[in-house]
Amino acid sequence: MSASLKERKEHFVTGLTGGSTIDIYGVTSVSIVSYLVWSILKRKTSVFSDSNDVQAIVLEFFINWVLLLLSVTCYCDNVGTLITASIAPLFLVVFKRTKDSNEKEIKINVNTLSSKQFTPFITYVTVYRAQMMIITCICILSVDFHVFPRRFAKVETWGTSLMDLGVGSFVFSMGLVSAKQTIKQRFDSNYSYVNNLINSIRNSIPILILGVIRLTSVKVLDYQEHITEYGKHWNFFFTLSFLPLVANTFAPIIDILSPIVTGFLILLVYETVLTRFGFVEYILNSQREGLVGMNKEGLFSLAGYLAIYLNGMSLGYTILPLFPTRNNLLRVNGSKDECLRNRSGQVFTVSPIKGLFILATLFHALYYILDTCYIYGVSRRMANSLYVIWVSAYNYTFLFGYKLVENLVWGEPQYALTNSGAKSTVINDYRDKDCVPVGLRAVNYNGLTIFILANVLTGLVNLTFNTIDMSDTIAVIILVAYCAVLSTVAFLLYTRRIHVR
Incomplete structure (x- = not known):
């Protein structure tokens, strides 16, 4: 990298004053919307019944990665349009009756209650952590392109x-x-x-x-x-x-x-x-x-x-x-x-x-x-x-938002404490499979590894391309490819149960 280009890139992220908190809340609210969209499609249709189906994987990638990418780049000034376009198709299925309910009451024997049972899988926490990691990975590379507004840097x-x-x-x-x-x-x-x-x-x-x-x-x-x-x-x-x-x-x-x-x-x-x-x-x-x-x-x-x-x-x-x-x-x-x-x-x-x-x-x-x-x-x-x-x-508020989506679509986890008769089971682990996109589970499974990979890829892209002189179209193409690599690596590690960190 030439000295002049290095200086231009340093100047590109220097002396910035940011933007409004309302603006930030607006663009990141797409993360809650994307979870709502996925949850309703999962609950009301068979689109995500097979987590290994290629079409389901691509659709989930679009919902969980691309929507967030668009919200902080091309649609940053029109987030309402992006949210409306995301939610509109749901009206075709939102009133569709579902045959089975996920609101299962699990009986817990207090005599055999273990610490693992006492700290069960929490759906909305997994979604929150994975979405936070995704938007972090998106931003650390997007900031080097003009398509990413300076008010977000x-x-x-x-x-x-x-x-x-x-x-x-x-x-x-x-x-x-x-x-x-x-x-x-x-x-x-x-x-x-x-x-x-x-x-x-x-x-x-x-x-x-x-x-x-x-x-x-x-x-x-x-x-x-x-x-x-x-x-x-x-x-x-x-x-x-x-x-x-x-x-x-x-x-x-x-x-x-x-x-x-x-x-x-x-x-x-x-x-x-x-x-x-x-x-x-x-x-x-x-x-x-x-x-x-x-x-x-x-x-x-x-x-x-x-x-x-x-x-x-x-x-x-x-x-x-x-x-x-x-x-x-x-x-x-x-x-x-x-x-x-x-x-x-x-x-x-x-x-x-x-x-x-x-x-x-x-x-x-x-x-x-x-x-x-x-x-x-x-x-x-x-x-x-x-x-x-x-x-x-901010974090209290958005966790509250994810919790509201969970309660709205999946219902509050149901359990009953008893003194006998209940098997020793891990509470609500069925929600890991049923209520969280496999792509988000994958990101959460190796969060630090994905973050490190994102930093490495960001460095490689910057050393390979002159990012600040690229058109918005080329920038978005590179960013989508970057997200696809991160998503694919996370998915492969998760499906093979390779847990690095």
């Missing part, structure tokens, strides 16, 4: 954009999933702080190595880079590797205060450091001297990303267990006996859909108040309090 300092939301959502999803291990350990009464800390160190090493590989490849290949994003040496893989480690290090404090309360305290301290001790000026305007100075964005933003991670973890305690546990809006469940004994309602004991509604409403109210009254705006570069609250509010 990462902002320089202040403002909101789709890609700024993406990195925060990635962290939120990590926190959400991390809660499952703690829930199971508490349920089985085998929680170990030391073992969890050792495991977090062990699990962080591969991601840390990926960060080193990315850093080395960028320097060796003279690849374009945006230093104000994370710093001279830091990258997102380093952030991802440190967050679980830090969370596990302070697990005893987090357990006492609850993740969401700890997250708010971190925000309070971090915001005080930024505004009262001059660190906003330091991060934005100081010279890059020393290792800390050269990577100040990546290092300081860890505090904000940790708060996002803890908000996701707190939500996991609310929505992942089989039934609501005591004060699940704030803290993790106890042992099996405690969970069964304290199933009666408490002040902070809520159902998943109620918990999502409360949190989405609370965080949106906080965002509106701070955005209206506070001295600074949203900054992904610093991961300040407004950024954390916005990212959390």
Whole structure:
């Protein structure tokens, strides 16, 4: 890549100010619409009865990948038209009677209830995580083409954009999933702080190595880079590797205060450091001297990303267990006996859909108040309090949306606890097959692998093509082919039960 082209590409993603949050919500709402479209077609027709049928695979790829791609490129200014065109054909089948219902009541013997049963498959969480990964993969390559609006690319300092939301959502999803291990350990009464800390160190090493590989490849290949994003040496893989480690290090404090309360305290301290001790000026305007100075964005933003991670973890305690546990809006469940004994309602004991509604409403109210009254705006570069609250509010809201689709089309999972007679079964695993597109299951099965592959393909495309001078038509063709490769690899790994990570 010539120096001049590298400079042009760096300039292409520099000095941007983003767009409105309403605009971002509009284009990403296509993800919920696509799940609604697939669910109704699956429930009312036989189109997706055979997951290996070529026509079904192609249609599903269009619904789950291409619609999202179009929403952030060609139809970004006409999302309503895209949504209408997607939903319109459903009126031919939406009132069609279905012969069998998926609302099966499963009897659970409390005497044989295991931690695996206590943390069953959650349909809408799988869909949410897979769709979030898909749109992230789409954006990391699309941003290098003119067909992708500059308002969706990462902002320089202040403002909101789709890609700024993406990195925060990635962290939120990590926190959400991390809660499952703690829930199971508490349920089985085998929680170990030391073992969890050792495991977090062990699990962080591969991601840390990926960060080193990315850093080395960028320097060796003279690849374009945006230093104000994370710093001279830091990258997102380093952030991802440190967050679980830090969370596990302070697990005893987090357990006492609850993740969401700890997250708010971190925000309070971090915001005080930024505004009262001059660190906003330091991060934005100081010279890059020393290792800390050269990577100040990546290092300081860890505090904000940790708060996002803890908000996701707190939500996991609310929505992942089989039934609501005591004060699940704030803290993790106890042992099996405690969970069964304290199933009666408490002040902070809520159902998943109620918990999502409360949190989405609370965080949106906080965002509106701070955005209206506070001295600074949203900054992904610093991961300040407004950024954390916005990212959390968005994820609570969209998970609520996926949950509404699940309840509307598939119904609430039904179960009954008994003292005898029920077989030891894994609750709601039938929903894995019946209620989630196989393509989304595939992406979720090897999420990190697909993300790494997306980064590699993005680099190859940029080293091979002059992306910023391509026409919109050619750009979309390349992007569809790129999505097809990612989708195919995910599908092949999943159908062969090859789980990398």
